[in-house]
Amino acid sequence: MISLKNITKKYGDKTVFGNFDLDIEENAITVILGESGSGKTTLLNMLARLTDFDGEISGVDKVSMVFQRDRLVPHLTVKENILLVNENAAASALLESVGLSGAEDLYPKELSAGMARRVAIIRAFSSPAPLLLMDEPLVNLDLALKFSLLEQIKELQGATGKTVIMVSHDVKEAAYYNGRVIVIKSGGKVVLDEKKVSEEKLTETLLKGYKI
Amino acid sequence: MKTRDKVLNIALPLASVAVIFGLWALAARAVNSEYVLPTVGDTFSALFGLFKSADFYRAFFGTLFRSVIAFAISYALAFLFALSAYKSEKAKRALKPIIIIIRALPTIAVVLLLVLWTSSKVAPIIVTFLVVFPTLYNNLYAALSGIDKDLNEMCKVFGVSGKKRLKKVVFPQIAPEFISAAGAGLTLNLKLMVAAEVLSQTARSMGYLLNTSKIYFEISAMLALVLVTVVTGLMIEWAFAFMAKKAVKG
Numbered sequence: 001m002i003s004l005k006n007i008t009k010k011y012g013d014k015t016v017f018g019n020f021d022l023d024i025e026e027n028a029i030t031v032i033l034g035e036s037g038s039g040k041t042t043l044l045n046m047l048a049r050l051t052d053f054d055g056e057i058s059g060v061d062k063v064s065m066v067f068q069r070d071r072l073v074p075h076l077t078v079k080e081n082i083l084l085v086n087e088n089a090a091a092s093a094l095l096e097s098v099g100l101s102g103a104e105d106l107y108p109k110e111l112s113a114g115m116a117r118r119v120a121i122i123r124a125f126s127s128p129a130p131l132l133l134m135d136e137p138l139v140n141l142d143l144a145l146k147f148s149l150l151e152q153i154k155e156l157q158g159a160t161g162k163t164v165i166m167v168s169h170d171v172k173e174a175a176y177y178n179g180r181v182i183v184i185k186s187g188g189k190v191v192l193d194e195k196k197v198s199e200e201k202l203t204e205t206l207l208k209g210y211k212i
Numbered sequence: 213m214k215t216r217d218k219v220l221n222i223a224l225p226l227a228s229v230a231v232i233f234g235l236w237a238l239a240a241r242a243v244n245s246e247y248v249l250p251t252v253g254d255t256f257s258a259l260f261g262l263f264k265s266a267d268f269y270r271a272f273f274g275t276l277f278r279s280v281i282a283f284a285i286s287y288a289l290a291f292l293f294a295l296s297a298y299k300s301e302k303a304k305r306a307l308k309p310i311i312i313i314i315r316a317l318p319t320i321a322v323v324l325l326l327v328l329w330t331s332s333k334v335a336p337i338i339v340t341f342l343v344v345f346p347t348l349y350n351n352l353y354a355a356l357s358g359i360d361k362d363l364n365e366m367c368k369v370f371g372v373s374g375k376k377r378l379k380k381v382v383f384p385q386i387a388p389e390f391i392s393a394a395g396a397g398l399t400l401n402l403k404l405m406v407a408a409e410v411l412s413q414t415a416r417s418m419g420y421l422l423n424t425s426k427i428y429f430e431i432s433a434m435l436a437l438v439l440v441t442v443v444t445g446l447m448i449e450w451a452f453a454f455m456a457k458k459a460v461k462g
Contacts, residue, residue: 048369062371071366075384084380085370127370 001026002047002131002163007055007188009042016042017053017188026059026130029157029164031174033202034184040167041068043184044133047165064127066137070120072108079104082123089126098122098152114145121149125156132157134166138173150176171206175199250432259436268421272440275405275418278333282340283401287394290348298356307349315346319404323411332415336408340401348397355389387459395452399445406441 002024009017016039024030034040045051048063064085072081078100082091095103098118108116117137124132137153138146150173157164168174174181175198183192183205192205233252240251250258262268293311297304319339326335359382367377409419418437425433 050365050369063369065366065369067362067366069362071362073363073381076380080380084367084372084376129371 002059003057004046005056005058007046007053007057009039009046009051009053009188015187017046020055020188022182022190024059024163024165025180026163027161029154029166029177029179031177031179031181032165032167032184033169033171033174033181033206034167035169035186035206038184038186039188040169040184041135043188044135044165044167047131047133060131062127062129063131063133064124064129065132066120066124066134068135068139070108070116072111072116072119072123074108077105077107078111078119081108081119082126085123085127091122091126094122094126095119097156098149114141114149117141118149118152121153121156125160125162130162132162132164134164136168137166138168138170146173147176171199171202174202247429247431250435254432255435255439258430258432259439262433262436262440267416270416271418271421274414274416275402275409276444278337278409278414278417279340279398279402279405282337282405283344283394283398285337286341286345286348286401287397290345290352293349294352294356297353311346311349314342317342319343319408320411323408327412332412335412336405336414336417336419339408340404343404344397344401347400348393351389351393351397355386355393358389359385384459388456391452391456391459395449395456398448398452402441402445402448 004020004022004024007017007020007022008015009020032040032043042051044065046053047057047060048065072078073084076084078095079091082089082094092101092104095101098121100115100118100122103111103115103119108119111119121134121137124134134153138149141149153164153166154177166177178196180195181192181197181202182190183202185191191208192202194201236249237252240249243249246254293307297307319342322342323335323339326338329335330338363381363385364377367381372381406418406422408414409417410423412419413423414420418441422434422437425431425437
């Protein structure tokens with residue numbers, strides 16, 4: 001179990017998380033849903049130790065990550081990008097699993113946005129780290145590609161048994177996982193924490209308090 | 213690269229050089245005095261004459277040696293300064309006035325003072341350092357500032373070792389700029405070295421040969437020495453540009 005206890009994170013005077021507690025189940029996908037500025041990326045950055053905070057996080061050793069921007073090394077080929085994080089990764093087989101066989105020797109600039117995103121996802125899954133953080137991995141992709149990648153992420157998670165924490169602001173995406181969804185609002189307030197929650201309920205929860 | 217581009221890459225520089233030599237030939241014919249502007253043929257005769265002289269090789273390699281020494285000192289210090297400035301904002305602010313002062317120094321006046329304070333062999337080395345160092349510092353600092361911080365963060369998250377990060381991620385990003393800065397710096401270094409040697413009267417140097425030729429009014433020999441300096445500088449730049457290109461391709 002990954003536990004966040006009494007987490008406080010401030011940016012200047014703004015409190016992003018105040019005495020925040022959360023437990024995350026291992027070997028499953030957990031989606032953190034929230035509007036822009038609700039602290040979703042900050043939460044991942046704290047788990048990845050990329051930012052300072054007060055409080056305690058336990059159960060986290062090594063992590064891998066899919067960033068909002070792919071962050072592929074431009075002068076390394078697709079295969080080299082994967083081997084950079086794990087020299088023993090079966091790069092070709094992993095690429096084949098997401099329909100990228102034959103792309104091993106391409107450079108990131110030769111990839112489409114969807115291909116680059118898949119490489120970033122494969123790189124994260126090929127890392128030996130048991131915890132995988134995904135920061136809006138499907139943002140700016142067309143709907144068909146988005147749902148195809150969602151399926152591939154589910155399959156890869158099932159095959160590797162990794163703990164996946166994915167942040168998103170897309171209710172369709174969150175509902176599609178059919179797993180645990182945590183909705184957070186500004187200030188690090190958990191307003192919903194349920195499994196198999198419908199798209200309608202997620203929309204209603206996110207819109208609560210807003211005047212339309 | 214297309215065959216047409218390859219041909220143009222060779223043909224265009226050759227055409228430029230041919231135009232320069234053509235203009236030179238026309239000007240020499242118009243002036244019609246070997247003491248003002250010798251012909252291209254006379255200059256090449258003087259050049260081949262230099263190639264037969266042991267004094268020329270002693271002077272050429274003496275100048276080249278001093279250039280390399282001055283360049284090595286400039287590059288090493290510029291790298292250390294640039295790295296410190298890149299790592300620490302305080303260091304950057306502390307180094308800024310030093311760089312500005314060095315850049316503002318009047319070169320000719322400094323050569324004359326340095327000849328008095330040091331020796332005719334050391335003065336040109338210090339002078340070329342003072343001119344080349346600030347330029348190298350700026351170029352190397354710019355290269356270091358261009359390192360992608362997002363990629364560094366990615367490596368940190370994935371636990372990529374420092375050695376691997378340097379070799380696979382950081383070095384290929386900075387190598388092209390570092391190599392081309394070295395090429396441009398070394399060429400500038402050579403030109404300044406010859407100028408400083410003329411003023412310092414450095415024995416066994418290209419500057420000394422230029423000065424002697426001037427005293428005896430051997431204009432063709434002076435132009436031949438200028439040609440040697442230009443061609444050496446071009447060869448250095450081309451070699452470094454080639455290495456920079458290789459570094460990009462990995």
